[in-house]
Amino acid sequence: MSLGTASLADVERPGWRVATEGWLPALILAFAAVLAWEAAVRVFSVSPYIVPAPSAIVAALWREWPTLASATLVTAREILIGFVVSAVVGIALALLIVRFDWLGRALYPLIVLFQNVPKVALAPIFILWFGYDLAPKIGLITVIAFFPVTLSMLAGMESVDPSLLALMRSVGTGATDILFKIRVPHSLPQLMAGLKIAATFSVIGAIVGEFAGASAGLGYTIQFASTQLDTALVFAALALVSVLGVGFYYLVELVETIAVPWAPKFNRD
Amino acid sequence: MPLSALRPMEPKPDRAAALIRTEALSVTLGRGTGRQEILHDIDLAVPEGAFVCLIGPSGCGKSTLLKALGGLVLPSAGRVTVAGLEPAEAARRRMIGLVFQDANLLPWKNALDNVALLRGIADKSLSRAELRERAQAMLDLVELGDAARRRPHELSGGMRQRVAIARALALDPAVLLMDEPFGALDAITRDAMSRSLLDIWQRTGKTIILVTHSIEEAVYLASEVHVMGIRPGRIIETLHVPLPYPRGDAVLDSAEFGQAERRLRALLRLSHQPGDGR
Numbered sequence: 001m002s003l004g005t006a007s008l009a010d011v012e013r014p015g016w017r018v019a020t021e022g023w024l025p026a027l028i029l030a031f032a033a034v035l036a037w038e039a040a041v042r043v044f045s046v047s048p049y050i051v052p053a054p055s056a057i058v059a060a061l062w063r064e065w066p067t068l069a070s071a072t073l074v075t076a077r078e079i080l081i082g083f084v085v086s087a088v089v090g091i092a093l094a095l096l097i098v099r100f101d102w103l104g105r106a107l108y109p110l111i112v113l114f115q116n117v118p119k120v121a122l123a124p125i126f127i128l129w130f131g132y133d134l135a136p137k138i139g140l141i142t143v144i145a146f147f148p149v150t151l152s153m154l155a156g157m158e159s160v161d162p163s164l165l166a167l168m169r170s171v172g173t174g175a176t177d178i179l180f181k182i183r184v185p186h187s188l189p190q191l192m193a194g195l196k197i198a199a200t201f202s203v204i205g206a207i208v209g210e211f212a213g214a215s216a217g218l219g220y221t222i223q224f225a226s227t228q229l230d231t232a233l234v235f236a237a238l239a240l241v242s243v244l245g246v247g248f249y250y251l252v253e254l255v256e257t258i259a260v261p262w263a264p265k266f267n268r269d
Numbered sequence: 270m271p272l273s274a275l276r277p278m279e280p281k282p283d284r285a286a287a288l289i290r291t292e293a294l295s296v297t298l299g300r301g302t303g304r305q306e307i308l309h310d311i312d313l314a315v316p317e318g319a320f321v322c323l324i325g326p327s328g329c330g331k332s333t334l335l336k337a338l339g340g341l342v343l344p345s346a347g348r349v350t351v352a353g354l355e356p357a358e359a360a361r362r363r364m365i366g367l368v369f370q371d372a373n374l375l376p377w378k379n380a381l382d383n384v385a386l387l388r389g390i391a392d393k394s395l396s397r398a399e400l401r402e403r404a405q406a407m408l409d410l411v412e413l414g415d416a417a418r419r420r421p422h423e424l425s426g427g428m429r430q431r432v433a434i435a436r437a438l439a440l441d442p443a444v445l446l447m448d449e450p451f452g453a454l455d456a457i458t459r460d461a462m463s464r465s466l467l468d469i470w471q472r473t474g475k476t477i478i479l480v481t482h483s484i485e486e487a488v489y490l491a492s493e494v495h496v497m498g499i500r501p502g503r504i505i506e507t508l509h510v511p512l513p514y515p516r517g518d519a520v521l522d523s524a525e526f527g528q529a530e531r532r533l534r535a536l537l538r539l540s541h542q543p544g545d546g547r
Contacts, residue, residue, distance in 0.1 A: 161371065161373055164373040166367075168387070170357070170361075171387050171390060172360075172361040173390050186375075260377075
């Protein structure tokens with residue numbers, strides 16, 4: 001927002017309209033929802049096995065903190081490594097497809113075909129192949145999350161204005177120079193959008209991977225707590241998964257702001 | 270950078286002295302039933318140092334002609350030469366500077382690096398400092414010397430187009446090929462750009478071929494205007510503009526200017542009629 005419009009808002013808007021600015025609407029709505037939830041659970045005396053009150057979830061979070069903290073670290077590590085591997089694989093595939101035309105024509109249909117395999121169903125196979133540790137989770141995250149990276153980078157690299165390419169080629173610019181000096185930087189805003197999707201997919205991949213077989217992590221905690229009918233702990237772990245997801249998302253967005261300052265931004269102008 | 274003194278330009282119809290030349294150039298594009306002759310039997314001779322405008326209705330192939338001159342489109346019959354070379358070869362030797370309607374700047378590079386980009390790729394003999402020095406000189410020439418560090422999104426449409434012109438000039442080409450370079454700009458900016466372009470032309474002595482569909486722009490800028498007709502795209506008339514350079518604002522009010530405008534307008538009315546019963 002420019003200074004001009006901000007001062008205009010000060011003049012024209014009544015004081016209570018401050019509540020509709022910035023983050024405040026979201027906070028107010030969230031707070032109201034939690035309050036309504038707490039009230040509903042108490043008024044209708046809902047069984048804590050079905051839906052625990054927010055206060056019970058906070059209590060579980062406090063009581064089980066050491067366990068939950070170490071579970072969070074395990075899952076965060078899986079997400080981070082899985083995300084990085086997905087990004088590397090996704091970017092490498094996109095580069096190969098664009099740089100080598102014949103390879104692109106061979107690879108692209110297979111990648112699309114593979115994308116239609118329900119990858120959650122691969123989790124048991126990965127457990128079979130790679131055991132119960134980190135490896136099967138990384139594998140599962142990668143097969144889930146590389147696709148949006150490849151697709152968004154491809155779209156970005158192919159959306160270079162044809163007359164710019166004509167201009168570059170007219171002075172004898174080679175294919176490798178066009179790829180790395182024009183197509184790759186041009187694709188960065190779209191690549192970052194793909195990486196944000198991959199970040200959220202990585203969280204899903206980690207949790208599904210832990211559901212299929214694990215001895216630690218938030219997904220494992222959720223599964224274990226639900227067998228114990230400790231629904232409050234399930235919700236507490238779920239809250240931490242969400243925090244992790246949001247954290248990763250904004251980490252990628254932070255990288256974007258630093259690395260691609262010319263990217264179009266929603267909600268900024 | 271040597272800036273030649275302002276010099277009056279005489280249109281030279283002498284074909285032997287032509288820098289750019291087409292002989293019976295035809296261009297056919299598309300495949301199968303979509304195949305269409307875009308340009309038919311074009312004979313063109315552009316003398317060195319001339320400022321030539323191509324004008325005509327939409328679909329007359331003026332952009333295609335410009336692309337053929339720049340080696341971006343291949344002739345299906347006839348030939349094109351730039352200083353005696355195939356256009357694509359001339360372009361590789363940095364003899365052709367291209368400017369399109371869209372400035373096509375790289376948003377991640379500042380104005381100076383955008384100007385240096387093509388020269389840096391096409392000419393490995395310059396050191397980085399020499400390259401930057403040259404780019405800065407070109408920015409000075411297009412009156413953007415103090416905007417060197419600004420990125421494209423911090424520049425206005427007219428300024429971006431000036432950067433694109435500087436980028437083309439940085440190649441030190443023999444000819445500038447410009448495809449409606451001011452087409453996306455507002456009227457006031459267009460006028461300012463036209464004046465600047467004439468100034469740049471006179472200071473650098475480049476040959477310029479500019480596609481436009483503004484009658485006023487064509488008469489104000491060009492020493493020679495080629496009027497093109499449609500179906501198929503062809504040159505129906507060549508108009509010499511008898512106004513001396515430098516052309517100040519007074520030229521716009523002169524009787525000769527009005528006369529040339531009227532003549533061009535009449536020719537353009539004719540240009541909408543398909544030729545040869547096609």
